[in-house]
Amino acid sequence: MSRRHLLLGLVTSMVTILKPSMASAASPAGExxxxxxxxxxxxxxxxxxxDVLRREGTERPFTSRALLEEKRDGTFVCKGCELPLFSSATKYESGTGWPSFWEPLPNNIATKLDFKLFLPRTEYHCRRCGGHQGHVFNDGPQPTGKRYCNNGVALAFVPADAAETPVN
Known part of the structure; x- marks a missing residue:
C-alpha cells in the first residue's frame, strides 16, 4: 500500500467516524x-x-442461489424497504458466490469506508433505510470496472413482467 493510499485511508476513516452511520440515515423529505x-x-x-441489513453482517457465499441464478429482466430491491437498487441489466456472474452488479441505480445507495478487515473497503447501504447491502470493489467488468458485491438476503427481485411482489 502506498503512502498516498494509507494517508487517504486514514483521512477517510476519520471522516467516516465523525459522520453518522448510514444505518441511521434519515429519509429525504416526502418519503x-x-x-x-x-x-x-x-x-x-x-x-x-x-444481521446483514442492520448489523452489517455477511452471508456465506452461494447461499442465495435463487438470486445468483436469476436471469429475468427486472429490478433488485432492498429487502428492508423495497427501494430499487439495481437493474437486472447490470447483473453479472462474478464467481464470488454473491449477486454482483457493475452499476447501481442512480442515487439509491450511499457508501462509507469499512475497516473490519483492517484494510479499507467501500461498504454500501440502501440510501432510504440505511440497510447494509455489501461492498464495492474495483475488479468488475466494463463499462464501470466496479463490482457491487451484494448479500443476497439483503435483496429481493421484482420481475419486469410482475412488478407487484418481490421474489426472494
Missing part, C-alpha cells in the same frame, strides 16, 4: 420514515436479514 426501532426491524426481517 416514508425508515427510522424504525430494533424491535420493529426484528419483526420485519428474518434473523439472517436483520
Amino acid at each position: 416514508a420514515t425508515w427510522d424504525l426501532t430494533e424491535s420493529q426491524w426484528r419483526q420485519r426481517l428474518s434473523p439472517e436479514e436483520f
Whole structure:
C-alpha cells in the first residue's frame, strides 16, 4: 500500500467516524420514515436479514442461489424497504458466490469506508433505510470496472413482467 493510499485511508476513516452511520440515515423529505426501532426491524426481517441489513453482517457465499441464478429482466430491491437498487441489466456472474452488479441505480445507495478487515473497503447501504447491502470493489467488468458485491438476503427481485411482489 502506498503512502498516498494509507494517508487517504486514514483521512477517510476519520471522516467516516465523525459522520453518522448510514444505518441511521434519515429519509429525504416526502418519503416514508425508515427510522424504525430494533424491535420493529426484528419483526420485519428474518434473523439472517436483520444481521446483514442492520448489523452489517455477511452471508456465506452461494447461499442465495435463487438470486445468483436469476436471469429475468427486472429490478433488485432492498429487502428492508423495497427501494430499487439495481437493474437486472447490470447483473453479472462474478464467481464470488454473491449477486454482483457493475452499476447501481442512480442515487439509491450511499457508501462509507469499512475497516473490519483492517484494510479499507467501500461498504454500501440502501440510501432510504440505511440497510447494509455489501461492498464495492474495483475488479468488475466494463463499462464501470466496479463490482457491487451484494448479500443476497439483503435483496429481493421484482420481475419486469410482475412488478407487484418481490421474489426472494
